[in-house]
Amino acid sequence: MTEDLIVFLKKYKTSRIGLIGLGILIFFVITAVFAPYIAPYDPDQRYKSTEHPNSAHLLGTNQVGQDILSELIYGTRVSLFITLFASIVSAFIGTSLGLIAGYFKRFDFFLMRIVDLFLTIPRLPLIIIIAAFMRPSVWNLIFVFALFEWSITARIIRSEVLTLKNRPYVDAARMFGARDFHILGRHILPNVVPLVVVQLVLVSRYIILAESGLSFIGLGDPTAKSWGMMLHDAFEYPTIFISDIWMWWMLPAGLCIVFTILSLTFIGYALEELVNPRLRRMTIL
Amino acid sequence: MNLITKVVSYIIIIFIIISLNFFLPRMMPAGPLSGLTSSDKPVLEQYTNYMASLMHGDLGWSTSKNAPVWDVLMRSLKWTLLLVGTSTAIYVIVGILSGAVSAWKKGKKTDVGLLVLLISMASFPPFFLGMLFIIFLGWKLDLFPRFGAQTLFIDYSTPFGVVLDILHHLTLPAATLTLTSIGVIYLLTRNSMLNVLGEDYILTARAKGLSEWYIVRRHALKNAMLPIITLVALIVGLVITGTIFVETVFAYPGVGMLVADAISAHDYPLLQGAFLIIALAILAVNFIADMIYVHLDPRVKQE
Amino acid sequence: MSILKLTHLKVHFPTQDGVVKAVNTVDLEIAHGERLGLIGETGCGKTVLGMSVMRLLQLATKVEGKIVYKGRDILRLSEEEMRKIRGKEIAMILQNPTTSLNPVLKVGDQIAEAIQLHQGLNKREAREKAVEMLESVKISSPEKRASEYPHEFSGGMKERAMIAMALACNPSLIIADEPTKGLDVTIKMQIIKLMKEVTKQKSMLFITHDLGAAAEICDNIAVMYAGELVEYAKTTDIFKNPMHPYTRGFLNSLPGMGLKPIRGMSPSLIDLPTGCRFYPRCDHASAKCKIEHPEMVEIKNGYSVRCFLYT
Numbered sequence: 074m075t076e077d078l079i080v081f082l083k084k085y086k087t088s089r090i091g092l093i094g095l096g097i098l099i100f101f102v103i104t105a106v107f108a109p110y111i112a113p114y115d116p117d118q119r120y121k122s123t124e125h126p127n128s129a130h131l132l133g134t135n136q137v138g139q140d141i142l143s144e145l146i147y148g149t150r151v152s153l154f155i156t157l158f159a160s161i162v163s164a165f166i167g168t169s170l171g172l173i174a175g176y177f178k179r180f181d182f183f184l185m186r187i188v189d190l191f192l193t194i195p196r197l198p199l200i201i202i203i204a205a206f207m208r209p210s211v212w213n214l215i216f217v218f219a220l221f222e223w224s225i226t227a228r229i230i231r232s233e234v235l236t237l238k239n240r241p242y243v244d245a246a247r248m249f250g251a252r253d254f255h256i257l258g259r260h261i262l263p264n265v266v267p268l269v270v271v272q273l274v275l276v277s278r279y280i281i282l283a284e285s286g287l288s289f290i291g292l293g294d295p296t297a298k299s300w301g302m303m304l305h306d307a308f309e310y311p312t313i314f315i316s317d318i319w320m321w322w323m324l325p326a327g328l329c330i331v332f333t334i335l336s337l338t339f340i341g342y343a344l345e346e347l348v349n350p351r352l353r354r355m356t357i358l
Numbered sequence: 359m360n361l362i363t364k365v366v367s368y369i370i371i372i373f374i375i376i377s378l379n380f381f382l383p384r385m386m387p388a389g390p391l392s393g394l395t396s397s398d399k400p401v402l403e404q405y406t407n408y409m410a411s412l413m414h415g416d417l418g419w420s421t422s423k424n425a426p427v428w429d430v431l432m433r434s435l436k437w438t439l440l441l442v443g444t445s446t447a448i449y450v451i452v453g454i455l456s457g458a459v460s461a462w463k464k465g466k467k468t469d470v471g472l473l474v475l476l477i478s479m480a481s482f483p484p485f486f487l488g489m490l491f492i493i494f495l496g497w498k499l500d501l502f503p504r505f506g507a508q509t510l511f512i513d514y515s516t517p518f519g520v521v522l523d524i525l526h527h528l529t530l531p532a533a534t535l536t537l538t539s540i541g542v543i544y545l546l547t548r549n550s551m552l553n554v555l556g557e558d559y560i561l562t563a564r565a566k567g568l569s570e571w572y573i574v575r576r577h578a579l580k581n582a583m584l585p586i587i588t589l590v591a592l593i594v595g596l597v598i599t600g601t602i603f604v605e606t607v608f609a610y611p612g613v614g615m616l617v618a619d620a621i622s623a624h625d626y627p628l629l630q631g632a633f634l635i636i637a638l639a640i641l642a643v644n645f646i647a648d649m650i651y652v653h654l655d656p657r658v659k660q661e
Numbered sequence: 662m663s664i665l666k667l668t669h670l671k672v673h674f675p676t677q678d679g680v681v682k683a684v685n686t687v688d689l690e691i692a693h694g695e696r697l698g699l700i701g702e703t704g705c706g707k708t709v710l711g712m713s714v715m716r717l718l719q720l721a722t723k724v725e726g727k728i729v730y731k732g733r734d735i736l737r738l739s740e741e742e743m744r745k746i747r748g749k750e751i752a753m754i755l756q757n758p759t760t761s762l763n764p765v766l767k768v769g770d771q772i773a774e775a776i777q778l779h780q781g782l783n784k785r786e787a788r789e790k791a792v793e794m795l796e797s798v799k800i801s802s803p804e805k806r807a808s809e810y811p812h813e814f815s816g817g818m819k820e821r822a823m824i825a826m827a828l829a830c831n832p833s834l835i836i837a838d839e840p841t842k843g844l845d846v847t848i849k850m851q852i853i854k855l856m857k858e859v860t861k862q863k864s865m866l867f868i869t870h871d872l873g874a875a876a877e878i879c880d881n882i883a884v885m886y887a888g889e890l891v892e893y894a895k896t897t898d899i900f901k902n903p904m905h906p907y908t909r910g911f912l913n914s915l916p917g918m919g920l921k922p923i924r925g926m927s928p929s930l931i932d933l934p935t936g937c938r939f940y941p942r943c944d945h946a947s948a949k950c951k952i953e954h955p956e957m958v959e960i961k962n963g964y965s966v967r968c969f970l971y972t
Contacts, residue, residue, distance in 0.1 A: 193371055195640040197599035199378075202633045205621050206383050285483050286603050290618045304486065308607070314492055314504070327486040334481040342477070558760040564717055565755060566775040566826070567747035576774070580765045656765060656810045 081267075084347055091343025097336035101329075105149040112143040116298065123310075123318070132321040135306055144298055145325055151299040152333065155211060155284055159218035160277040166219065167226025168269050174227065175234025176257060185231070191224035197283060204292045211294045214287065218280050226272045230265055237261050271344045278337040285330050300326040368645055375637050379630050380408050417634070418627035422619065427631035431613060435635070437507050438612030442601055444528065445535040446594065453540045457547025458582070461555060462574050472544070480541025484600045488534040488607035495530060502530045505609035531608045539597050546589060550582040557581070584655055590647040595640045602636075662732070664834055664864045665691040665714070670726040672706070672713050679931040683709040685888040686726075688957065691834070696865040698875030698896070700911070701885035704927055707868045708756065710885070711836045714866070715753050716743050730834070749779040752827035753836040757843070758819035762811035769795070769807025772826050779830040794825040798855060817848035821855065828859060835865045841874050853877050872915060876900065881963070884908050887928045887938035890957060893965040904966045906943045937969070945970060 085091050104111060113131070114120075119138035126133045132141035174184040200217050207213045237243065238261070246256050287293060288301025295302065303326040313319050384401070411417075417427035456476070460469045479487075496504040503509065507527050508520075554560065555578055563573045605614035613632050620629035672684035683706040691697050701707045712718050714728055716735065727734050730751065735743060747753075755761045763771060772791035776782055782790065788807070795803035798821040811819060820840055827835055840856060841849045849871075856867075857878045867879050875882055875896070882899045884892040884907065892905040903909045910923035925942035934940060937950040949969055957967040966972075 189367075190371065190374070193641070193644060194375060195595045195599070195637050197595070197602075198633050198636045198640070201599075201602070201617065201621075202629060203382065205629055206626075282483055286485065289483075289485050289603060290606060291622055301483075304489075308485075308489070314489075314497055319489070319493055323489060327483070327489070330483055330486065331481050334483075335478060338477055338481055558755065558757060559763040561717060562755050562761045562771075562823075562826075563763070565715055565747055565753045567744045567749060567778060568774065569744065577763050577766070581763070584765075654765075657812055 077263075081347070085343060088343035088346065090339045094336040094339025094341075094343065097332055098340065101149055101153060101333055101336070104146060105153045108146050108150050112140075112146040114140040114143045116140065116143040116147045125318075126321050132325060133318075135303075135322060136310055141303070141322055141325075144303055145300070145329065148298055148300045148303055148326065149329070151211065151294075151297045152281060152284065152301070152330070155214055155218070155299065156277050156280045159215045159280050160222065160273055162215070162219040163222035163276060164226055164269055164273045167223035167272070168230050168265065170223065171227040171230025172234055172257060172261065172265070175231040176238060176253070176261065181231075184227070188224045188227050191221060192228070196221045197286075200283065201287065201290075201292065204287055209292055209294050211297050214284060214292075214294065218283065222276045222280065226269070226276065229268055229272060233265055233268055234261055237264055267344075267348050271341065271348055274337055274341040274344060278334055278341060281330065281334055281337070300330050304330075364645075364648060368641060372638065372641060375641075376409070376412065376634065377405075379634055380405055383626060383630075417631040420620075420625055420628040420631075422623035422625035422628060427627050430616065430628060431631050431635055434611055434613050434616055437610060438601055438605070438614060440507075440524075440528065441531055441535065441605070441610060441612055442598060444532045445539065446597060448532070449536045449540045449543060449597075452536075453543030454547050454583075454586075456540075457544045458551050458574055458579060460544070460548045461551030461582075462570065464552065473548075476541045476544045479537050480539075480545075482538055483603070484534055484538040485603040485607045487538055488531070488604050491530045491534055492607070503527050504530075507611055527610075531604050531610050534607075535597065535600055535604050538600060539593070542593055542596065543586070546586050546593075547582065550585050551578055554578045554582045580654070584651065587647050587651045587654065590643070594643040594647075598636060598640055598643075662693070663690045663729075664693045664695075664731060665689075665866070666727070666729040667710075667714075668727040668729070670710070670713065670728065671724070672709050672718065673723045674719075675721060675723075676931075681930045682888055682933060683930055684713065685933075687885075687888075687890055689883060689890065689893075691864050691866060694862065694864055695881065696860060696863075696867060696879045698879035698882040699866060699868045699885060700870065700872055700875055700882055702870055702911075702927055704930070705885050706888040706930065707885050708838055711753065711838050711866060711868050714836060715747060715751060717747075717753070745779075748775045748832070749830045750832055751834045751836065752830070752832035754823050754827045754838060754840055756838045758823045759811075759816070761823060762819060764811055767808055767810060768814065768822050772807075772822070772829050775826065776829050791825075791829065794829050795822070797828070797859065798822070798825045799851075800825075816844055817852065820844065820848075820852055824852075824856065824859065833864060835860060835863055836868065837865060838868045839870070840867075841869065841871050849874070872911065873917075884911070887933060888930055889938065889967070890965075891939070891967045893957075893963075895963060898964060904960075904964075904971060905939075905968050906945050906970070907939050910942075 116139055118140070120130070120134055120140065122134055122136055122138040124130055124134040124138075130140050130142065132145065135141055135144065170184055170188075174181045174188075200221060203220075204214065204217050207217070240260075243256060243260055246260060251259075284293070284299060285301030285304070288299050289305045289308070291305060293299055293302040293305065298306075304323060307313055307319065307323040307326070310318065310322075313323065415428050417431070419425075420427045420430050423430045456472055460472045463469045491502075492504050495501050503526060507524065509523050509527070512523075551574075555574075560573060560577060563577045568576075601612060602614035602617050604610070605612045606618040609615065613635055616628060616632045617636075620626070620632060667687055667689040670684055670687045670689075671682075674681040674683060685706075687710060689697075699707045699710065709718070713722075713724055714730075714735075716724075718724065724736060726736070728736050730746070735746065738746075762768070769788060769791045772794055773784070773787040776787040776790050777784065780787075780790075792803045792807050795806055800806050800818055800821055806814070806818075811822075814822060824840070827837075837856065841852055844852060853874050854877075860878070865878075867875055869875055879896055882892075882894060882896050883890050884899075884905065886907050892899070892903070892908050894904075899908065900912070903912055907923070910921075912918055913921045914923060923942055928934065928938060928941070934951075935954065936952050937943070937946070937955055940946050940950045943950065947969065953969070955967050955969050955972060957965050958972045959965045960971055
């Protein structure tokens, strides 16, 4: 397995888009991890309100006097935390259910009906309405996202498992008396991992977009401000568009969202090219 | 899945959504109804009352707008339809065309340029792009109005003036919605087209001496569209939900803005009503897409 | 004069694992009206050779040498000029009719579009001609079949449709790539009989690993191994008196001759050995064969072989 990983990393290095995306993401992750050391102030601490950028507050302060730059840096934590956690949880649920549905025929029909249900019901409206009925908090947001994002992963993993199940080496393993969990763990799971990684990246991308949107319309956690929440605060401010305030209050937070999404899109694109060779070149033979 | 099974499954889902609408507020521990539910009637009776009133188009009373929810929704529906309709028409055509061209010219400058441009645009949250448009095209350059669907309190001498005014107000929101949605269709078309262009029958077409553009148009496009249609549901779902954010930013008085208003005003009947309409609309689109797919793929038609 | 002459043809593909040398210096000639069989096992480069004549290979492929068709070197032609030749002058029957026909277009339309393009007929006339073509390949109720989709055709019928498609514009040269592959034995015989009939006045390059099919139809046979030709002779001579050890081994591996397989494995086209390509599997090899690479030498009139046993 480790040799596969090394081969994979080597191939990934050849994708310029993939490396750019990875670089941007790493930048944000480092910012999130080292936030307390990078941010000039505690983001909750209040100073003079709506100050223009000056030497004390490089990006000024918001309507209650919190330093915007610190909010921005700590916002990295909130946004990335919600995204990563929710996507990992949903990947875990999706992969497990996909493996079970694909491998054990008796669970397949039942599980797939549920997946179909989740897939047909429009996700974001339902997420919005559930979030609207809950208390705004980071954990509720994570819960709500994980609740819906597992279904596509489950379906994709299940298809792959169905194909893998019929491979000769699985039959051979069974003939030798290998137990189901052993087969799942040793033969099927490693082949499924690349797909899971791709799904993780794509789902994360969606969650960041959705989370910023939800926070923007007021469903975010006011105590743990993500970038979307910052934009929500900015939007509520009456003269946000007429004066120049948008330049330091709105633009940086929005651009952070854009670049995070961009990085995940790039990474996802590079990974998909690796997993599906037809996108890379057309062969005749 | 034949027609009857499909219709039945859609009806089941509609039923589930309507029921969810009823049960959700009652299920939430810290939800709005936890304190004020009139629990003098048993839940089942409340449920049947709810279903019955739905049949009559009674969706409750909007506390923030002080009017029946149904009326509020109907007033706003036309603006959302206008916005979504216009945007969809544009981005579907542009998205598919650009995706096809990109796949055809894969690796060359056109492809790379389109790829970078559209991926970047798709990475903008719609409300952020909207805000940027308001600032630059609305205020700085004063080219377009910043909010609303129409200029109020103005009498236009001709209906043409009204139409022009509406289009003027529609431009920025539609542009925002279109630009943020194109990326998805573009990438899907490009991927699907690349898959198709690698197929053997494309080689056969080339062996007959047909031109590349003819092949893309006549042989590849139809095959490439099939998987996209199955995803149209997903795409339109994304767009309809994108409307929620775009309308809010532009104060465009459609159903999407009602969602944001209802949330901030804690007007739950209105929120539920809006959710219902949005969910049903997305389902309707799914259904139509399913029907179109069956019509297009001759292999499925036989069944 | 020959209708097709390949001179020092080389086709190389760069891949992630190295350069695939699919065709290595092939010299071949097809006379007017000659039907030449190109025999070899899977992966020896014969399909690539066929495709290179049609210039259907990917842009990344390196093609060197000359391919002269009716006096013109078609490797030097522009893409637009080449398109006028494809389907009209040289037509190819591609492998695997199941995936080579577009599933969402009617069969009749797929035949008619080439006719419309090359012969300038309008839609209705082209359609009528397409029906005629289906009839000429012995498909019953051709009128009805023309309006059907490929998945409604059986395997044998699909192959016939591919043949009809190739013949539609009356090409001078036909390249047939494995037309009998994957078909039942009885269908195979029908297709062979059909091909023999419809290509009577035409020149053809018949690519196959089915020696029996080639024997039925072709006047001459060229044997290909590891990207190069190793033997060329009249069909009767190849069977009566095969020279190259590979050809002999090939014949012996046929069901009718004893099913004796050739030992060893087909060589990779990326790492080719320096001496004779067949050396590792040859029972008559000598030390010279390992080091030196034999040339193709004409032993008798119309009989060439690439082997140190004879040169």
